[in-house]
Amino acid sequence: MTCVFCKIINRELPASIVYEDDLCIGFLDIHPINDGHVLVVPKEHQPRLTQVHGKTVGHMFLVGQKVLKALEQSDIRCEGANLFLSDGAVAGQEVMHSHLHIVPRYRGDGQRTGYTHSDEVPRKRLDEIAGTIKSFL
Template sequence: MTDCIFCKIINRELPASIIHEDDHVIAFMDIQPVNPGHILVVPKVHKELIAEVDEDLTSRMFKIAAKINRAIRKSNIHSEGINYFLADGEAAGQEVFHTHLHIFPRFRNDGFGLRFSENYTQLPQREELDEICVTIKESME
């Protein structure tokens, strides 16, 4: 895709600090990091949503992410924990419409966090959870 920043990185039309690359996946430093060590794992094939990426490639992305996670933990990068974050669609916060998995080191009071709605602490009834479960489960078959 001609306007995709990640496709331009993959095609070497834009610079990137690449930490991993193979035939199917590229991983590079995020230019607007949440914290130092923030890395993006990106499939080389242009797919907007993770649901469009085949299972083998999705597995490959997470395998590389786990390898990077271990490397961050062994390094001198300040990290008390690590988040994996994948925004799948605009409503989920996706800004670059090429599937990508964020890996970023976390530490207390780093300023990053998720905000929950006011009714987050109100637990749904089991019947509601079961209905949603059935709906999704039927769509998996």
């Protein structure tokens, strides 16, 4: 298998592991946004979040919460955090193995989330979009 995360999980590549259990592993990102940037990765290889087992998805976020609590209690400057998951290449996913980013944030760190606000969308259009989504749930 050529997936870098699978190689880390199988101990074929080194990683600075901060958490591990039967479902997930958490390790430091080698290209961190800030010190303490952790990736929470399901051990089962699935490229997209919709392919990850529901139990594992929920567990990823519980692990993310544990990691964030540890960051807040540590000497790492963590006044807040961004938790995000880029799902698919068009969304900026670089490693095609689903993973959750835990990025410690602090005042003046110079980082941005990358989001820009659009103009306010009329309620009628929002309701149409909501209806479309609801019809598939």
